[in-house]
Amino acid sequence: MKRYAYYLSCINESMTKEVDRSIDLWQKDLGLEFVKLHESTCCGGSNLDYVSPKHFALVNGRNIALAEKLGLDLVVSCNTCLMTIRTAKKKLDESPELKQEVNELLKKEGLEYRGTSNVRHLLWVLAEDVGFEAIRQKVKVPLKNYRIAPFYGCHILRPSTVLGKDDPLEPSTLDMMIEALGGTTLPYEHKNRCCGFHTLLVAEEESLNVAAEALEEAIEIKADFIVTPCPLCHTVLDGYQAKALKHANIHSSIPVFHLSEMVGLALGYTEKQLGIKRHIVT
Amino acid sequence: MTGALELHTEEKRDITLRVFRFNPQVDSKPYFDDYTIQIEKGITVLRSLNYIKEHVDASVSFRAFCQAGICGSCGMRINGISKLACTTQVWDELSKCREAGIIKIEPLRNMPLIKDLIVDMDPLVDKMKHYSNWIETRMPESEIGKKEFLVSEEEFRKYDKATDCILCASCVSECTILRAHKEYVSPAVLLKSYRMNVDTRDAIHDVRLGELVKDHGVWDCTHCYRCQETCVKHIPIMDAIHGIREDAIEVRGARDTSGAKHAEAFMEDIEKKGKLVEATLPIRTNGVAWTLQNLLPMAMKMIMKRRTPPPPPLVKPAKGMKKFRELFREMTEHVKAEQKSHKK
């Protein structure tokens, strides 16, 4: 059994509860154990950094320190949380002064940021630690009838100086995952593009245009569903789908699955068990 | 000594350039022309296009000037990504082709098309003007040319990378938000604005910043990082955008615009609960009226599916929140003390 500290993303605690629920279902099947960090706090999204860079370092230094206390790598299943926490890690690792300032405070909670735990996305753990071959062998219900459009989202790819696992513009890990689960991955121009989530509340029209374009292509290439490793992308592509398509005058729809749900389907769990019924588009 | 000339030959291959064509005088819509030519290793995309123009089809139109990666004329999309044709090796593109051996060449996006691979740069220049992308000097007119400003190397480094920008418009072409709305300021102009705003020789910082926080300005960036990833000069453009936002919150306050309010909400929530209170985020960003008008229909759907974020009292605080809050507030004191000593 491989053990990991698991970061609780705010959105997975509220709007997209199905993500953690589905991971809970199949983690043991793949020989994984995710230890939930109930003390972890919001990473600050991509906002806290410019409101207060110091608090940003404190909050995320602490999130990582919680994993380090357990001697485990920190696994994240939201792209933006991943990018944010890794950005903070980079800053702490590059600045001994900042690290010291943060650690002086963390000491009071019995914590220390040392930089020993890696911060990784769920997708990377599946690809690297379990491996595509092992996954292929565990598949019970191959997704062989499905044509799938992989939507990576931005913050699992970019900035490459912080992420660096996939090519920032030509990613392939999610495609390989789809293939490992027996599905057909489609050439999808929007796979490396943005969902529009981060401007939903400040420039809604722009966000809807962005989302509509990605949805439109998936519909055009006759995908059965879109899969994404990010709950924020999911919230836009699923939750705002009707609004975006209406805005773009497109009369159609397409389901959007979380990575964790797609894995669950192939491992033999039902849509109901995985929480897919909770989606807006079903 | 050998007197003989050694003939050096390179590996060669037949390669197809699939070039976007459109002549507004005769074409009702764009199309692609395939040019298959023998290309040797070490040749750039621009040299291949030059070869096609000289030997195959003189009507293929594109811009090129310095051919050395410094003038920024030959920005175009090669296999889907905006870059300079003059610094792109054909051989490096072969692994990126969707169809083996076929390199797709298209004009930059997000700017009006003129012909083939040529787009109109005027909208970008207009935005540079709109956002005062120049220094308005603090030096009195009568003193100009008489003395230097004293500028530290440290300050120079703040805008050093930003001044590498050659306005090739690759970032403009790749920008998510510009594609969604043509009024958007655009990454290149944000970068230049940042460069001007951190320069102590400049006198109109506040005017420029005032313009940047308006609609279609700095808060509309969706941080997809495409601009930065495709920058041909490897400039960290997002650092500049973050820099403007940081500056905006510091100078104009956190309640200045919906973007700033949105950012500030994260800070509040983390301090209170350690978790984001998503249910009230729209209201805190845009106010009650906006939220009711824009989000109510969707909220209904979400309630049906039990997808609504819990109301504030029901957001479960992170475990050990009390201790954490102390640390958080102590950091606030650090920051305050620092700002004080900075002002002195």
Add this chain to the structure above:
Amino acid sequence: MKPFDIVIVGGGGAGLYAAMEAMKTNPALNIAVLSKVYPNRSHTSAAQGGANAALANKAKDDTVELHIFDTIKGSDYLADQDAVEILCSEAPKIIRELDNIGTPWSRLDDNTIAQRPFGGAGRPRCCYCADKTGHTILQTLYEQCLKKGVYFFNEYFALQLSVKDSRMKGLIAMNIKTGKVEAFPARTVVFATGGYAKMYWNRSSNAAGNTGDGQAIAYRAGIPLKDMEFVQFHPTGLRKSGLLVTEGARGEGGYLVNAGGERFMSRYAPEKMELGPRDLVSRSIETEILQGRGFDSPAGKYVHLDLTHLGADLIMSRLPQIREMSMYFEGVDPIEEPIPVRPTAHYSMGGIDTDNFGRTVMEGVYAAGECACVSVHGANRLGGNSLLDILVFGRLAGRTAAEEARKFEPSQISQEEIKDTEASLRSYMQPSGHFERYGVLREELGQTLGMNVGIYREASKIRTGIEDLSALRERFRHVRVFDTSDVFNTNLLQVLELKNMLDLAETVASGALAREESRGSHTRTDFPVRDDEKWHKHTLATLEQDGMKLGEKPVSMGRYELQERTY
């Protein structure tokens, strides 16, 4: 159309400074800047090194006087000493002015503008911004022009001066975006179109557009060109593109190696080896190639610049730009393989003959920058003086034009002249009698210039070159523009640029043949020494009714007597 007070042709450093200064001198004037590219694309951006000015920030004992002497000596005593005095004494003011309006500069510890040593200068006086000085200066000037609301006509190609009864009436140009020929009636025209070294084509480091458009237009209007035979060669250009590999590569310990694997500089400069002066290293590489000890390839003959022994770490940390360039433009990683190089033409000392204020012999016509020859560079330009030249004389020409513009009567350009010009452009597209491909002619132009009027020159070869040029000009009459569209016809532009280069090439070759001495960049194997008695003078090439005529003009002397130029 309402006549302009000033039409500036060219949007590089000289043109933009002229525009800015003209607006400052008289804000009421109606000023236009025409450029065949967006101004920020101009070749000024390619200048990496910096601009000389005796600010004495770095060396406290530096003076304008020392700068003047270095420049005159560097010019092999062909520069006009009064002009050099203006160049050097304006230098500190203009660098400070640029600083004041926002040009970024690298800084010294005391926060003043950084300066570094440069070839031929007795003190470290080259002001720089990392390795992008020209780029940042151009950006600043463009920004300031946008701020001041300078009226730009971007992507306009200048075709000819409209001259009637030897009075200049304005400029005729083509709007590249529409293909329409348009009149720009003007009281004054300032040419600032850059150099002509691209006529050596792929043996040139210049931008594709450095085709001497302004010089050619002025020349065809009867204005004399000065010292056209002086073209500076840089020793290490990339084989395929001619682009520069900067001196840093040799400075860090790179070897020059011939096909026999020999470090041949041991035979030319046994002590300094690869670090000998530019002209000597250029001549040595050329000799190796001419005597058959170079490599050959479809892209031409070359030698190796070998950095492989320096190791990956040093190359990545100290020479990252050079590595990037080799990979981008040759597909060669210098960590793994030697870089193919050969000398490359990169600067033209000659140009439109002007006085010290940018005036030409034709009233109302001015010139500045590499396009002009004042002359401050004489037979050989010093590094760091080209940016300075465009700034100082760009500003002076702008000021002079602004002061003098209202002296000239406004005039109009006739519709007939526009129609005739338009017809002559369309004629290139006629299939009958037009069959030559421009690319072939341009290739041959570069080749014959490189072989016969290149680094080494001698009478018989130059004559061959002149014959080739006249044959090429004859063939050009049959050149065909295959693209018949109006919108952005780059094929037509290439042909028009070729015409400019062909016209100017004759002046370069003829000057080279006439000048029977070796001075600065001009090396005659049949006249290997400087001959002050016969040739301490400028050459002037003027187009008359029956063709080109060569004349001469004395050099203005001052404090500095002729001396042998040794370093």
